Amino acid sequence: MRRPIFRGTQASALALLHRAEVLHLATTTPGGAPVLRALDGAVLPDGVYFHGARTGEKALCMGRAAVVSAVELVAHLPSWMSHPTRACPASTLYRSVQVHGTLREVEAPAEKARALEALMQRWQPEGRYDPVDPADPQYQGELSGTLVFAVPFESVDCKEKLLQNKEPEQILAILAGLWRRGQPGDVEAIEAVRAANPSVPAPPFLAADGVRLHAALPEEEIPAVEALLRDEYWWGPETAPLIAGAHRAATAWVGAREPGGALVASARAMSDGKTAWIYDVVVASSHRGRGLGKRLMTLLLDHPAVRHAPAVMLATRDAQGLYARFGFADKAQEPKRWPTMTDMVLRRGRG
Ligand SMILES: CC(C)(COP(=O)(O)OP(=O)(O)OC[C@H]1O[C@@H](n2cnc3c(N)ncnc32)[C@H](O)[C@@H]1OP(=O)(O)O)[C@@H](O)C(=O)NCCC(=O)NCCS
Structure with missing residues (x-):
């Protein structure tokens, strides 16, 4: 069970599953051997869907308990943002989600089509294909031949570790540290921490x-x-x-x-x-x-x-x-730094 302060909402869990480039599936074979796979999955309101081969290892795991996870790094926090000398305050801010459910085969053609269509929309948002429709003859072969899996949302556990356990002055010191460090992702981390800690006042640089x-x-x-x-x-x-x-x-x-x-x-x-x-x-x-x-x-x-x-x-x-x-x-009043240089432009249309 998560510490309640770090628990994310169902909506943020679903948003993270949607955003994730890669999902991971953990399950076991009937013999009890652990199985861990990267998934190219689609997230629908009732579960995570993906496809695979009938001869693959995942197919052996139907009916077994499974976990699908996604994680998003927000920032690595060095110790010096919290303490001048001690290493221990070094920490990582992140969001993670774990879906627990029983791995099952999707058999109904309409449900299969819905899952495959969701995968298409995820990876080919520009369209340019006929929607995957079980009544469309061009898809009937694929729909019967493709193995589609689902991990239904039996429980969804979301963690957002964004300094909710810190005092306001500690949070403000870390926000200032992120702003001064300014590595890629640090300003987004500042916004994430502020959103997770709405009672903390604005740091001076954003006041x-x-x-x-x-x-x-x-x-x-x-x-x-x-x-x-x-x-x-x-x-x-x-x-x-x-x-x-x-x-x-x-x-x-x-x-x-x-x-x-x-x-x-x-x-x-x-x-x-x-x-x-x-x-x-x-x-x-x-x-x-x-x-x-x-x-x-x-x-x-x-x-x-x-x-x-x-x-x-x-x-x-x-x-x-x-x-x-x-x-x-x-600038026109300044002496030209490079007198022999000409500013040039290529205009296209009215740009
Ligand atoms: C220009 C703009 C961003 C200023 O925003 P603002 O919130 O009104 O500005 P501030 O209240 O902070 O005023 C800043 C100072 O700039 C001056 N200023 C603001 N707009 C000005 C303008 N159009 N011409 C000359 N001076 C101007 C103000 O008088 C003030 O000077 P002061 O401190 O000596 O009194 C805003 O008027 C705007 O969005 N204009 C339309 C878009 C635009 O023209 N953008 C600039 C081109 S990139």
Whole structure:
């Protein structure tokens, strides 16, 4: 039994099973030998489904107790984030899920088709095939010949080890440590720890009046970013469909949410470590003129992906005053660093 503070919800368990690139199946043969296999499975509301060969080892294990697991590393925490000298506080943050159920063969053609269709949707979301339908003659051979397995959700156990057992000041020290370390995944780990510990106040680097600042962009927030930017002058009808991809590809993103949850500010940067480019700084018109643009820029310039870049660039039609206060200057007024170089561009369509 999990310690209750670490227990994740059923919804987070299912989400983790869906996100996992690879699932693992543990079971035993009738002779009691352990079996462990990596699975390319599909997760349906009642269980995990996968296919295999009638001659394979898994086929021997029908009717036996099985466990399907998935795990997601959130961050390795070095000891120095918690204690200056002792090794013991070193730890790992992670999410894991274990499904217990009895391995069974899926025999009904409609259920088989549903499982195989779910596998197709997982690995070929672009479609371009006829749906797997038991009434479709082109699939009848495969449907009868393919062995489909299910591990039904008899019990689902989810663990999220995200510092829920720590005191607020210990959590704040670790959040500050992750922000300063800034390895890939550390800003996402900060958001995960904050979500799991909602009573802990914002760490100083994310503190703001009246809004909640964020430094990692979850996929489900992308439509809100699109809504903020779609009508800005530098995006047009042809390029607006590129907003989502541009934000997924960003090396840094910062944003602000109202206490109620609506996204009210967003900015992103692309950095190769030598030069960082800042793009798409926007504050919702309802929230302008209250210092949020400044707070967002302070956070973005301190973001681990941006803070060490020797040059930070941006181009803007207005609000130059906002950027000047951070030290940005009109590049055209600078002597050219490489007088013989020409800035060049290839334009495609209206991009
Ligand atoms: C520009 C923008 C991000 C500023 O956000 P904001 O939250 O209103 O800014 P702040 O309240 O933090 O103000 C910051 C400072 O910049 C100045 N400033 C803000 N917008 C400005 C503008 N359009 N022109 C000139 N100065 C501006 C403010 O006067 C303020 O200066 P102060 O501290 O000396 O009073 C916001 O107005 C916006 O989203 N505009 C539309 C999108 C845009 O033009 N983005 C910039 C191009 S990349």
